[in-house]
Amino acid sequence: MIDQFPMQQVINGDGALVDETYKSEITIEKAKELYEYMLRARMLDKKCVNLQRQGRIGTYVQYEGQEAAQIGSAVALEQGDWMFPTYRDHAATLTFGHSMRNLLLNWLGRYEGNVPPEGVNIFPPGIPIASQLLHATGAAWAEKKRGTDRVSIVYFGDGATSEGDFHEALNFGSVFNTPTVFFNQNNGYAISVPMEKQMKSKTIAQKGLGYNIPSVRIDGNDVFAVYFTTKKAVERARAGEGPTLIEAVTWRYGAHTTADDASKYRDQSESEKRRKTADPLLRIERYLKSQSAWEQSWLKEREEAITEEIESTIKEMEAYPDPEFAHMFDHVFDTPTWTIQEQVNDHLAIKRRQSQ
Amino acid sequence: MNATDVKVKKMTMIEGVRDAMRLMLKENDDVLILGEDVGINGGVFRATEGLYEEFGEDRVIDTPLAESGIIGNSIGLAVNGFRPIAEIQFLGFIYPAFNQLMTHATRLRQRSMGRYTVPLVVRAPYGAGVRAPEIHSDSVEGLFTQMPGIKVVVPSNAYDAKGLLIASLEDPDPVIFLEPLRCYRSSRTEVPDEKYYVDIGKASVLKEGEDISVFTWGAMVMDTMKAVKELEEKRNISCEVIDLRTLYPLDKEAIASSVQKTGRAAIVHEAPATGGVSNDVLSVINDTSFLYLRSPIERVTGFDTPVPVYSLEQEYLPSSAKIQAAIEKAIDF
Numbered sequence: 158m159i160d161q162f163p164m165q166q167v168i169n170g171d172g173a174l175v176d177e178t179y180k181s182e183i184t185i186e187k188a189k190e191l192y193e194y195m196l197r198a199r200m201l202d203k204k205c206v207n208l209q210r211q212g213r214i215g216t217y218v219q220y221e222g223q224e225a226a227q228i229g230s231a232v233a234l235e236q237g238d239w240m241f242p243t244y245r246d247h248a249a250t251l252t253f254g255h256s257m258r259n260l261l262l263n264w265l266g267r268y269e270g271n272v273p274p275e276g277v278n279i280f281p282p283g284i285p286i287a288s289q290l291l292h293a294t295g296a297a298w299a300e301k302k303r304g305t306d307r308v309s310i311v312y313f314g315d316g317a318t319s320e321g322d323f324h325e326a327l328n329f330g331s332v333f334n335t336p337t338v339f340f341n342q343n344n345g346y347a348i349s350v351p352m353e354k355q356m357k358s359k360t361i362a363q364k365g366l367g368y369n370i371p372s373v374r375i376d377g378n379d380v381f382a383v384y385f386t387t388k389k390a391v392e393r394a395r396a397g398e399g400p401t402l403i404e405a406v407t408w409r410y411g412a413h414t415t416a417d418d419a420s421k422y423r424d425q426s427e428s429e430k431r432r433k434t435a436d437p438l439l440r441i442e443r444y445l446k447s448q449s450a451w452e453q454s455w456l457k458e459r460e461e462a463i464t465e466e467i468e469s470t471i472k473e474m475e476a477y478p479d480p481e482f483a484h485m486f487d488h489v490f491d492t493p494t495w496t497i498q499e500q501v502n503d504h505l506a507i508k509r510r511q512s513q
Numbered sequence: 514m515n516a517t518d519v520k521v522k523k524m525t526m527i528e529g530v531r532d533a534m535r536l537m538l539k540e541n542d543d544v545l546i547l548g549e550d551v552g553i554n555g556g557v558f559r560a561t562e563g564l565y566e567e568f569g570e571d572r573v574i575d576t577p578l579a580e581s582g583i584i585g586n587s588i589g590l591a592v593n594g595f596r597p598i599a600e601i602q603f604l605g606f607i608y609p610a611f612n613q614l615m616t617h618a619t620r621l622r623q624r625s626m627g628r629y630t631v632p633l634v635v636r637a638p639y640g641a642g643v644r645a646p647e648i649h650s651d652s653v654e655g656l657f658t659q660m661p662g663i664k665v666v667v668p669s670n671a672y673d674a675k676g677l678l679i680a681s682l683e684d685p686d687p688v689i690f691l692e693p694l695r696c697y698r699s700s701r702t703e704v705p706d707e708k709y710y711v712d713i714g715k716a717s718v719l720k721e722g723e724d725i726s727v728f729t730w731g732a733m734v735m736d737t738m739k740a741v742k743e744l745e746e747k748r749n750i751s752c753e754v755i756d757l758r759t760l761y762p763l764d765k766e767a768i769a770s771s772v773q774k775t776g777r778a779a780i781v782h783e784a785p786a787t788g789g790v791s792n793d794v795l796s797v798i799n800d801t802s803f804l805y806l807r808s809p810i811e812r813v814t815g816f817d818t819p820v821p822v823y824s825l826e827q828e829y830l831p832s833s834a835k836i837q838a839a840i841e842k843a844i845d846f
Binding site: 239268269271272273280281284285288290291292293294295296297298299300302303309320322325326328329332442484485487488489491494495496 | 586
């Protein structure tokens with residue numbers, strides 16, 4: 158099966174163009190644009206890990222290493238399309254137009270973190286594994302029913318493909334031909350459980366065969382492979398040709414979250430090795446160098462601009478007004494039921510008594 | 514329009530359900546029906562009979578056999594502008610969809626601070642007493658009243674079924690609409706042809722009385738009415754019978770005003786006693802009417818056992834004798 162789904166690359170770890178198909182579309186400009194998105198995401202991720210260590214935000218879910226998979230796919234979408242992320246996909250949501258401040262508020266345990274700017278269709282991250290895949294087929298189905306050319310993309314990991322909802326979503330997508338891109342980030346581990354314990358399948362892509370869904374396996378650290386593959390899947394969906402399953406093979410450098418120690422279940426020297434051989438940013442840097450288009454001053458300037466954006470957003474996050482307890486009650490129903498209204502009143506009465 | 518102009522038809526409850534769906538499908542292009550065998554087969558109980566022919570396969574949709582898939586896709590459709598009615602063939606088969614209900618349908622509004630909402634109606638036949646195979650007869654309304662963010666509605670006759678289903682389909686939040694199997698064809702009531710609402714959260718006084726308030730819902734309405742009639746023929750007492758119709762949110766005013774009038778209460782339901790909705794009714798009485806009570810509140814419920822196979826289901830279901838004994842115990846206290 159692995160022969161049927163070879164891992165496709167456009168630019169390899171050394172920064173060499175290995176597939177000429179898209180040569181004319183790989184401009185210096187595009188390479189720099191994608192690099193900058195990845196740089197921004199990586200710098201934010203590193204900053205968030207630090208903020209967590211300093212106790213300035215709560216448990217944080219890092220994605221470092223998976224930037225190409227998330228960003229290459231996110232830039233293949235257009236405004237009006239729907240994104241269904243997991244909790245590790247804020248590189249994708251940020252790139253698709255989520256507010257950095259709100260993303261930071263998410264790590265302060267705030268509902269605002271789930272609210273994207275108006276006109277940007279990003280669902281609150283799916284927490285129970287694979288459950289969001291069904292919303293992606295449902296929302297895409299709605300677009301199809303209305304006759305628009307909008308599509309949905311849904312992110313999920315290797316472990317998610319063990320869940321029933323993964324299979325139900327692929328089946329619904331297939332049966333109703335929904336304009337959905339099933340975007341799998343196969344980073345090899347579901348928290349501590351490696352892929353070979355998770356499944357006998359050698360690839361995730363082959364699971365699409367059972368549902369007659371065109372499936373492709375790509376190097377998820379190759380931002381151009383991700384971008385072109387996703388773009389093709391999105392175009393298929395827009396044209397009414399139905400869903401595609403993309404397996405983007407990648408690696409998270411860090412642990413599952415800041416609350417977990419990856420060295421307990423895997424050899425972390427693998428991460429160090431991959432930083433040198435397969436890193437998403439480094440390979441674009443190498444590619445640009447090979448094209449004599451890399452300028453250290455450009456990188457420095459971009460880093461400074463991003464640092465400024467991140468620092469000012471952190472200030473905004475930290476100055477953000479405290480949550481109101483009403484947030485807990487206000488949005489359970491459109492109009493609070495009498496039980497909720499009574500509970501609010503009782504809660505307030507005690508608080509008033511305490512503050513007297 | 515004056516009252517004499519209203520056309521009415523005698524209908525069974527399932528016809529009332531179907532009439533509401535037909536009316537809403539006709540009125541609003543965003544209304545869809547999704548479920549197993551709801552299309553050409555018209556539903557295993559004929560709830561959707563004729564709707565596939567009338568509205569086509571894009572509106573009345575036979576889905577793959579996957580309950581989580583039905584509810585999960587309905588959430589996606591609802592968030593993106595549609596008004597899906599998801600039919601779960603039997604309530605006892607809804608468990609694979611629990612995650613979709615509990616972590617998504619009921620929470621999306623709150624999680625997104627009102628940005629995303631789920632105007633979804635989940636319909637499911639439920640309850641014992643029709644000699645169905647195992648697992649088909651569960652009565653687990655308490656599992657849903659414990660889910661914050663969803664309303665729980667249970668009609669017991671055609672008039673209420675139509676009015677409540679229309680109200681549910683215009684509610685901005687998810688509603689689980691439980692259809693007691695035994696009521697589907699047990700009686701006919703007059704149902705107006707036109708559109709009308711039975712408000713969610715409003716109970717119905719089926720019979721006024723002075724000595725005790727008996728609260729019930731679903732198929733137990735029939736048994737309770739019968740038991741009360743028999744008892745009133747034997748003894749000089751008068752019982753008030755209230756069909757709660759909505760289990761979340763409960764009709765607090767109706768419960769309180771009845772108990773404050775009669776000073777006694779009994780609650781009848783077929784679900785297991787522990788965690789049953791009777792406990793919430795009991796709480797409302799405690800909170801609103803404790804000092805009006807002349808005797809402890811009686812409960813007549815199913816057992817804390819799985820609903821048994823059908824050879825034993827009559828042993829499981831609250832009998833007329835049990836309902837009468839509970840009422841007498843309260844009155845003779």
